[in-house]
Amino acid sequence: xxxxxxxxxxxxxxxxxxxxxxxxxxxxxxxxxxxxxxxxxxxxxxxxxxxxxxxxxxxxxxxxxxxxxxxxxxxxxxxxxxxxxxxxxxxxxxxxxxxxxxxxxxxxxxxxxxxxxxxxxxxxxxxxxxxxxxxxxxxxxxxxxxxxxxxxxxxxxxxxxxxxxxxxxxxxxxxxxxxxxxxxxxxxxxxxxxxxxxxxxxxxxxxxxxx
Amino acid sequence: xxxxxxxxxxxxxxxxxxxxxxxxxxxxxxxxxxxxxxxxxxxxxxxxxxxxxxxxxxxxxxxxxxxxxxxxxxxxxxxxxxxxxxxxxxxxxxxxxxxxxxxxxxxxxxxxxxxxxxxxxxxxxxxxxxxxxxxxxxxxxxxxxxxxxxxxxxxxxxxxxxxxxxxxxxxxxxxxxxxxxxxxxxxxxxxxxxxxxxxxxxxxxxxxxxxxxxxxxxxxxxxxxxxxxxxxxxxxxxxxxxxxxxxxxxxx
Ligand SMILES: Nc1ncnc2c1ncn2[C@@H]1O[C@H](COP(=O)(O)OP(=O)(O)O)[C@@H](O)[C@H]1O
Ligand SMILES: [Mg+2]
Numbered sequence: 001x002x003x004x005x006x007x008x009x010x011x012x013x014x015x016x017x018x019x020x021x022x023x024x025x026x027x028x029x030x031x032x033x034x035x036x037x038x039x040x041x042x043x044x045x046x047x048x049x050x051x052x053x054x055x056x057x058x059x060x061x062x063x064x065x066x067x068x069x070x071x072x073x074x075x076x077x078x079x080x081x082x083x084x085x086x087x088x089x090x091x092x093x094x095x096x097x098x099x100x101x102x103x104x105x106x107x108x109x110x111x112x113x114x115x116x117x118x119x120x121x122x123x124x125x126x127x128x129x130x131x132x133x134x135x136x137x138x139x140x141x142x143x144x145x146x147x148x149x150x151x152x153x154x155x156x157x158x159x160x161x162x163x164x165x166x167x168x169x170x171x172x173x174x175x176x177x178x179x180x181x182x183x184x185x186x187x188x189x190x191x192x193x194x195x196x197x198x199x200x201x202x203x204x205x206x207x208x209x210x211x
Numbered sequence: 212x213x214x215x216x217x218x219x220x221x222x223x224x225x226x227x228x229x230x231x232x233x234x235x236x237x238x239x240x241x242x243x244x245x246x247x248x249x250x251x252x253x254x255x256x257x258x259x260x261x262x263x264x265x266x267x268x269x270x271x272x273x274x275x276x277x278x279x280x281x282x283x284x285x286x287x288x289x290x291x292x293x294x295x296x297x298x299x300x301x302x303x304x305x306x307x308x309x310x311x312x313x314x315x316x317x318x319x320x321x322x323x324x325x326x327x328x329x330x331x332x333x334x335x336x337x338x339x340x341x342x343x344x345x346x347x348x349x350x351x352x353x354x355x356x357x358x359x360x361x362x363x364x365x366x367x368x369x370x371x372x373x374x375x376x377x378x379x380x381x382x383x384x385x386x387x388x389x390x391x392x393x394x395x396x397x398x399x400x401x402x403x404x405x406x407x408x409x410x411x412x413x414x415x416x417x418x419x420x421x422x423x424x425x426x427x428x429x430x431x432x433x434x435x436x437x438x439x440x441x442x443x444x445x446x447x448x449x450x451x452x453x454x455x456x457x458x459x460x461x462x463x
Contacts, residue, residue: 114263115305115364119371120295120323129318133309210308210351 004172004181011168012188014082015154018164019192022089022150029090030097037102055095061156064088068160085157093150100142104135137207144200151192165189212239213272214296214375214406215260220269220279222252222259229255230430233269237375240404244411244421244438248453252430253410257377261299262290273297274374295323298373302380304360306352306367312339313348316367324371331370338366342396358389362396375406382413394420414457418442426450 036048055063068084071077108131116126158167169185216236222229230252237243245253258264260271262278271279276293278285285293307315316335320326326334339345342362352360361381368376378397382390394416400407401420411417417424421438426447434447445451 109305111301111303111305112307115301115307117263118261118294118297118299119319119367120291121319122322125322129322130307137309211353 004176005184007168007172008165008181008184008188011163011165011185014157014163015151015165015188016192018082018085018089018154018157018162019151021086022093023147025086025090026093026097029094030101033094033098034101034105037098038105052095052098055092056099060088060092060153061159063092064156064159067091081160081162082157084160085162089150089153089157093146096146097143100139100146101135103142104139105131107138108134137204137210140200140204140207144197147196147200148193151196152189213237214239214274215408216270216272217260218270218272220256220259220271221267222255222264223267228267228430230259230427233427233432235425235432235435237406237408239374240406241422242401242407242409242420242438244409244417244424245427246411246414246417246424246453247427247433248456251427253427254379255430256427257299257379257408257410261297261377262294263299295371296374298368298371298376300361300365300368300376300378300381303384304352304357304364306360306364308352310351311348312344312350312352312355312363315352315363316370319367320370334370335366338369339363341399342366343392356389357385358392361385361393365393365396369400375408376400378407378409378411380410380412382411412457414442414454426453428453 033048033052036044037052039045039048064085067088068081071079112130112134113126116130121130154164155166157164158170161167165185165188169181172181173179213236218234220233221231233256235243245256247253255264259266265284266279266282268282269279270277270281273293274296276285276289278290278293284290307318310318313332313335316338317328317331320331320334321328336345336348339348342365344359344362344366347355347359347363352363355363361384365376365381381397382393385393390413394413397407397409397416398420409417409421418439423436424438424441425435426433426441426445426449428449434441434445434450436446441450442454445454
């Protein structure tokens with residue numbers, strides 16, 4: 001029992017790591033993707049749009065397999081499974097976040113840009129000081145959805161054999177002929193998402209000082 | 212001295228020519244009122260002069276610097292420094308909602324003019340005082356009435372010490388009982404010899420406060436002259452028709 005709990009704790013740390021690393025890479029990466037998607041140049045916009053279409057149009061589980069096995073079949077190069085998971089999750093989630101960012105950026109009234117321009121703000125100042133802070137407030141609810149989905153999606157890392165929480169729980173459950181480990185895993189995901197929801201609620205409250 | 216000179220300015224959206232061959236100048240310290248029916252191109256004219264729209268043809272000179280010459284714009288640096296001499300007050304304020312009233316007025320001073328924070332703050336507080344908003348520095352735009360928002364936006368523009376301030380129907384988004392407070396502020400500015408170009412439907416204000424008035428219709432200037440004369444004794448038939456419609460609808 002203690003051994004099982006120890007293993008599950010380790011598994012949940014792996015899940016947590018996948019979760020955090022994906023956010024750390026995907027959240028910033030999504031910004032240039034969103035800007036590329038809105039670019040005036042077709043040369044930028046079309047490939048970025050294609051990337052988003054593929055990421056949102058195919059199952060994440062398939063993308064994980066592709067990211068891990070494609071280099072192997074193409075160059076006979078094999079690499080760390082955990083790295084492959086982070087890469088696959090990052091490129092997938094960056095596409096989703098980018099679309100959320102785009103919606104937020106496009107919802108900022110034209111008048112904000114015009115006022116900024118007339119006041120002489122540079123384009124960078126206009127974007128980072130005037131537009132982006134307002135975007136953050138507007139995209140919080142949609143982002144919360146995505147982050148909650150990410151917590152549950154970490155279970156897909158087992159596709160290429162990464163010992164995240166759900167795989168550990170399934171193994172333990174098979175060994176002991178008991179569903180308890182799976183149930184414990186469920187509680188873990190639930191608690192994790194409860195924390196995520198709480199964090200987003202707090203952020204929303206913090207930004208509620210203006211409308 | 213002329214603060215702004217516009218010669219033969221035209222602007223088209225695709226095939227639609229919205230303003231056509233417009234020439235006028237604004238002298239230091241004067242108030243120019245631009246009146247005319249809706250859709251006559253008044254906003255487009257202000258937006259072309261302040262470079263929110265790119266003009267199709269013509270010449271624009273700001274304080275001696277030619278920013279548009281025969282339809283060709285000056286280089287980015289020249290354009291930028293010349294445009295800093297212009298201020299624009301929008302019909303719907305366009306305040307930055309995530310900034311406090313104070314920061315709305317200090318941000319451009321600090322980021323654009325590179326003023327020190329303390330100096331910018333002092334200037335902002337003085338302007339708020341002048342606008343009758345002394346207690347509102349730490350409020351957010353969403354907590355203000357329309358009239359208060361418009362006064363903040365005027366303070367925001369004035370804080371950069373523009374040579375000329377453009378207004379595009381500054382009272383049109385306000386409830387009628389709030390227009391008075393904006394007109395009062397503008398009267399004060401006029402008395403201080405602030406150079407202003409005001410697009411307005413407030414004929415009483417145009418007549419009493421503006422030095423000159425210009426009537427636009429169909430994208431061209433129909434008549435131009437001393438404000439009082441133009442409004443009381445219009446010579447042009449279209450001016451007369453416009454003013455007659457106006458007084459009948461009781462908006463003078
Ligand atoms: N961005 C635009 N694209 C196409 N047509 C426009 C645009 N902006 C204004 N117009 C047209 O230009 C004409 C003049 O508009 P505007 O300058 O706003 O007039 P006013 O301010 O006098 O009411 C109108 O017919 C309007 O539909
Ligand atoms: Mg208009």
